[in-house]
Each structure stands twice: as structure tokens, then as C-alpha cells.
Amino acid sequence: xxxxxxxxxxxxxxxxxxxxxxxxxxxxxxxxxxxxxxxxxxxxxxxxxxxxxxxxxxxxxxxxxxxxxxxxxxxxxxxxxxxxxxxxxxxxxxxxxxxxxxxxxxxxxxxxxxxxxxxxxxxxxxxxxxxxxxxxxxxxxxxxxxxxxxxxxxxxxxxxxxxxxx
Amino acid sequence: xxxxxxxxxxxxxxxxxxxxxxxxxxxxxxxxxxxxxxxxxxxxxxxxxxxxxxxxxxxxxxxxxxxxxxxxxxxxxxxxxxxxxxxxxxxxxxxxxxxxxxxxxxxxxxxxxxxxxxxxxxxxxxxxxxxxxxxxxxxxxxxxxxxxxxxxxxxxxxxxxxxxxxxxxxxxxxxxxxxxxxxxxxxxxxxxxxxxxxxxxxxxxxxxxxxxxxxxxxxxxxxxxxxxxxxxxxxxxxxxxxxxxxxxxxxxxxxxxxxxxxxxxxxxxxxxxxxxxxxxxxxxxxxxxxxxxxxxxxxxxxxxxxxxxxxxxxxxxxxxxxxxxxxxxxxxxxxxxxxxxxxxxxxxxxxxxxxxxxxxxxxxxxxxxxxxxxxxxxxxxxxxxxxxxxxxxxxxxxxxxxxxxxxxxxxxxxxxxxxxxxxxxxxxx
Numbered sequence: 001x002x003x004x005x006x007x008x009x010x011x012x013x014x015x016x017x018x019x020x021x022x023x024x025x026x027x028x029x030x031x032x033x034x035x036x037x038x039x040x041x042x043x044x045x046x047x048x049x050x051x052x053x054x055x056x057x058x059x060x061x062x063x064x065x066x067x068x069x070x071x072x073x074x075x076x077x078x079x080x081x082x083x084x085x086x087x088x089x090x091x092x093x094x095x096x097x098x099x100x101x102x103x104x105x106x107x108x109x110x111x112x113x114x115x116x117x118x119x120x121x122x123x124x125x126x127x128x129x130x131x132x133x134x135x136x137x138x139x140x141x142x143x144x145x146x147x148x149x150x151x152x153x154x155x156x157x158x159x160x161x162x163x164x165x166x
Numbered sequence: 167x168x169x170x171x172x173x174x175x176x177x178x179x180x181x182x183x184x185x186x187x188x189x190x191x192x193x194x195x196x197x198x199x200x201x202x203x204x205x206x207x208x209x210x211x212x213x214x215x216x217x218x219x220x221x222x223x224x225x226x227x228x229x230x231x232x233x234x235x236x237x238x239x240x241x242x243x244x245x246x247x248x249x250x251x252x253x254x255x256x257x258x259x260x261x262x263x264x265x266x267x268x269x270x271x272x273x274x275x276x277x278x279x280x281x282x283x284x285x286x287x288x289x290x291x292x293x294x295x296x297x298x299x300x301x302x303x304x305x306x307x308x309x310x311x312x313x314x315x316x317x318x319x320x321x322x323x324x325x326x327x328x329x330x331x332x333x334x335x336x337x338x339x340x341x342x343x344x345x346x347x348x349x350x351x352x353x354x355x356x357x358x359x360x361x362x363x364x365x366x367x368x369x370x371x372x373x374x375x376x377x378x379x380x381x382x383x384x385x386x387x388x389x390x391x392x393x394x395x396x397x398x399x400x401x402x403x404x405x406x407x408x409x410x411x412x413x414x415x416x417x418x419x420x421x422x423x424x425x426x427x428x429x430x431x432x433x434x435x436x437x438x439x440x441x442x443x444x445x446x447x448x449x450x451x452x453x454x455x456x457x458x459x460x461x462x463x464x465x466x467x468x469x470x471x472x473x474x475x476x477x478x479x480x481x482x483x484x485x486x487x488x489x490x491x492x493x494x495x496x497x498x499x500x501x502x503x504x505x506x507x508x509x510x511x512x513x514x515x516x517x518x519x520x521x522x523x524x525x526x527x528x529x530x531x532x533x534x535x536x537x538x539x540x541x542x543x544x545x546x547x548x549x550x551x552x553x554x555x556x557x558x559x560x561x562x563x564x565x566x567x568x569x570x571x572x573x574x575x576x577x578x579x580x581x582x583x584x585x586x587x588x589x590x591x592x593x594x595x
Binding site (some may be wrong): 028038045046047048053055057058059061064068071072074075078080081082118121123154155156157158159161162165 | 540541
């Protein structure tokens with residue numbers, strides 16, 4: 001890590017953000033979660049067979065701009081979102097948090113995740129992978145400009161749908 | 167008068183009472199699945215892949231086809247093959263990668279190697295075999311039949327099957343409409359594969375893919391999203407959907423919906439979701455369609471949607487975007503789904519990005535609609551545990567109407583599938 005990054009942000013601050021985000025997502029406080037995002041944030045889940053791809057040229061599992069991401073939150077809060085009603089219980093463990101670089105005002109960070117997901121009438125499904133974040137500081141607060149959840153599974157297979165936010 | 171049948175048949179049709187029932191045993195039974203494997207999947211044309219996926223000599227994709235491991239590949243001379251991925255020596259896969267470009271296929275067990283056209287190339291210690299050993303007979307086994315229609319390749323494990331084009335029948339006309347989006351008549355599978363399991367019987371996805379009756383209830387959150395984005399999705403009074411579409415029988419068990427569009431199409435039908443700056447581009451696409459095809463055909467391509475089911479398990483959804491999706495049973499209560507996006511080869515970067523964005527709005531395991539379809543199918547499968555007590559699925563909607571009057575919200579097109587299914591299942595194995 002270069003000196004500039006070190007002076008801009010600490011790993012502890014990034015970890016705090018990630019752990020806070022994980023708590024908001026696991027407790028389905030999605031409106032609060034949206035507050036962690038910048039006004040131009042994006043959320044990606046690349047396809048399992050092309051984890052490094054670009055959403056402009058490749059069919060992703062999820063590629064939300066902020067407009068669709070806000071709509072996704074509206075959907076997830078609606079009892080007619082049948083894939084998440086009743087809501088899944090999720091528990092995510094975030095680890096191996098690293099600051100991976102800085103470019104202008106963008107801080108790149110990475111982390112590993114294990115998300116256990118339980119649903120009534122369903123199997124326990126375990127989503128394993130890593131995150132790649134782009135963070136920006138706004139008004140003193142570290143905000144999420146982009147989050148990319150890259151799954152390790154070769155295919156979704158028994159993971160089924162990605163109906164909650166990874 | 168009893169509404170539901172007293173018989174034990176799988177499919178019970180009663181024109182007088184205008185009823186059509188399917189016995190739910192067909193969704194839970196291992197015996198039924200075994201019969202489906204031999205009477206349907208081993209005798210019908212099963213989708214393998216699209217020519218664009220193996221563009222260059224040596225390109226290959228490995229994938230299951232009707233339960234067999236298959237290498238879908240293009241040899242050094244450009245000829246497309248469907249090779250069974252099984253070493254002639256002791257049976258191991260000779261290609262264990264998902265995709266790539268191969269000079270040869272190499273069995274890592276004992277080192278037999280095969281040319282990309284399947285011919286056996288070399289055998290370590292060949293002198294240990296007797297005089298009858300003939301390398302020219304020992305190439306990889308090809309699927310018994312491999313044929314294509316406009317770059318869509320299908321395999322048939324029945325050597326005596328009718329040819330693919332005859333089999334496809336009127337489905338070809340609907341495939342043609344999809345392909346007419348492309349100025350050159352060339353579509354391509356876009357990179358990125360969606361592969362997911364649904365814990366439900368595979369036939370439920372046939373029904374669900376073409377059933378417009380469920381749209382308003384199952385997909386109300388998607389309709390909300392459209393509404394929030396400024397798209398008019400309010401049905402006229404007395405209608406279930408924003409536009410009145412039809413369900414069509416295409417012969418040989420193939421079927422489609424045929425709907426006036428309201429949901430936007432990346433080919434030449436703008437909606438507010440695409441943004442103001444996309445308007446001029448969409449107008450240009452429309453002009454190209456009109457110039458090339460004439461205004462009537464252009465309107466057919468741009469202003470109508472279709473969810474096409476090629477019997478038994480290929481679905482092409484030409485709606486908010488184009489999906490190519492097929493599925494295969496892993497058990498009576500589980501299927502594996504594979505889906506891709508399809509687009510014209512000449513699309514610009516902006517057009518391609520718009521198509522992919524539109525795809526994800528509705529379709530796929532992270533879309534705003536497909537996960538709810540999956541939830542509905544899985545809920546049905548759970549309900550079927552009571553198939554003995556609650557045996558009949560009701561597909562009677564529209565039974566009293568002529569075949570050309572079947573709405574997409576009726577079940578006439580679903581009955582097309584079930585009649586073909588029943589016909590094939592009643593044959594002797």
C-alpha cells in the first residue's frame with residue numbers, strides 16, 4: 001500500500017464499513033444500506049463462467065446502476081417479491097479485508113465472503129466468493145461507489161436464484 | 167356433474183365439459199422421468215448450442231445434451247461436430263474444460279488422443295492390440311444426428327428421427343422473426359452463462375415460460391418497476407394484461423405466445439427505462455428494419471413479443487431482450503437450467519449494453535422476475551407432495567374457444583405441449 005492510501009484511509013475504517021454493511025444487509029435494513037452508497041453507485045454479480053467480465057459486453061447475473069439498485073430495494077421490501085417472502089435469513093462472514101489501491105479519489109478494497117442463507121421450506125445455501133469495492137469519501141464518510149460480488153461456484157447450480165443482495 | 171376426472175390417466179381432456187387436467191403424478195414420479203428420458207429426450211431434437219459459440223476452427227464447448235457429456239466443437243476445416251465426451255478406451259472424459267480451443271482432445275487417463283473432428287489420433291503402446299484393432303473405427307462417437315436451423319444446433323439420439331427442419335415446423339417462422347432483428351441475419355450468443363437449478367419438475371418451466379396468466383400476480387414487483395420508470399403497464403378494463411396477445415400451436419408440440427409489445431424491446435421499441443439519449447439510436451434501428459423488411463414485417467419484428475417453446479425443452483424468449491434457455495431434469499423434482507442472451511452480431515457497444523441491461527431487468531437468477539418464477543415453481547413442487555390427495559392440475563382456460571382465439575392468458579398453448587407429451591409417453595418404449 002502506498003503512502004497516499006495510508007494517509008487517506010485505514011484498513012480498520014474499511015473493515016468497519018464492511019461489517020456495518022453486512023449487518024444492515026443481514027438484518028434487511030435496506031433503506032439504511034442504500035445510504036452507504038454514492039449517488040452513482042453500481043452493484044455487480046458477474047456470471048459464474050466469466051468472473052472478470054465487463055457488464056457492457058457480457059451477460060451478468062446482476063448489473064445494477066443506482067436507479068435499478070433503488071428499484072431492487074423497493075422490490076425486496078414488497079411482500080410480492082415472492083423469492084424473498086418470507087425473507088431469507090442470511091448471515092455473512094467478511095474476512096481478508098484489504099485495501100488494494102487508490103486512483104484519484106477512488107479507494108479500491110477487497111474482501112472474502114461466506115454467506116449462509118436459510119429459508120423456510122428450503123435448503124441451506126452457501127454463497128462463497130470475494131468482493132471488489134470502489135469507495136469514495138464524501139463529506140468525511142467513506143461511501144460505496146461500486147460493489148462487485150464474485151462467486152467462486154463454477155455455476156449457480158443449487159444456489160438457485162440470487163434474490164437477496166450478496 | 168363432476169368437474170374433475172375420475173380416471174387415472176396422466177392427461178384427461180373433456181371437450182364437452184371444456185376441461186383439461188394433468189395428473190400431478192407426472193411431476194413426482196421416477197418412473198415417469200425414466201420414460202421421459204427414453205421416449206422424449208432420446209427421440210426428440212434436443213438443443214445443443216449456437217454456431218456463434220464455436221466461431222473459430224478448434225473452438226469447443228463441453229455440455230450435457232440429454233444427459234450425455236458432449237463436446238460441441240468446430241474442427242480444423244470449420245465443420246461442426248457433436249462428439250460424445252467419452253474415451254473409447256476406458257470411458258473417461260477426454261475434455262474436462264468448459265470451453266476453449268483445442269488442437270486435440272487428450273484423455274488424461276491413458277493418453278489416447280483424438281482430432282477435433284473426433285478421429286482417433288494416437289494410442290500409447292498401440293502394438294499391444296491385436297490385428298483386428300482399427301484406429302479408424304475407434305474415434306470419439308458422434309451424437310447420432312446433429313442438424314442446425316439458422317445456426318441453432320440440435321442433436322437427436324434417435325438415428326431414425328425426422329429431419330430437424332420438418333420437426334421444427336412452424337416454429338421456424340418464429341425463429342425467423344427473432345433473427346430478422348439482425349441486418350445480416352446473423353445472431354450471436356453473448357458471453358456469460360446463467361446456469362442454475364430449480365427444485366421443480368422440468369415440465370413446470372415449459373408451462374411457466376409461456377404462461378401469461380401468471381404475469382400480473384407473480385411479477386407484480388416487476389410491473390411496479392416498469393410503472394415507476396414511466397412505462398404504461400395498466401391493463402385496459404376487462405383485460406388481464408396491458409396488451410391482448412395470443413397463444414399459438416406451431417405443430418409437433420411446439421408453441422408460442424404472440425403478443426403486441428408494451429414492455430420495450432432493444433430492437434426498435436423505445437421505453438423510458440432506456441433513457442432519452444437512446445431514442446435517436448432506436449429510431450435508426452427502426453428505420454433500418456423498415457428499409458430492409460418493409461413496414462409490416464418491421465412492425466412484426468419490433469412491436470411483437472414471443473415466448474417460443476421448441477418441444478420439449480428449449481425456450482426462446484423474445485421480449486424485453488432475447489433469451490435462449492434450455493433445461494433438463496436431474497430428478498423428478500429438480501432441473502438444471504442454462505440460459506444465454508442472444509443479439510445481432512452487428513450491434514454497437516451502446517446497443518449491446520442496452521440489450522444486456524434490458525435482459526437483467528426481467529430475466530435470469532438475479533432479475534426482477536425469474537426468481538419469482540422459480541419461487542412459484544418450487545412452491546408448486548412442494549404442493550405436489552400431496553399428489554395423491556389433490557391429483558389434478560387444471561389447464562382448462564380457454565377450452566371453449568377456437569384454436570385461433572386462444573389468448574396468451576388462456577392455456578391453449580400449454581395444452582399443445584401436454585397433448586404432444588402424452589402422445590409420446592403413450593408409445594411403447
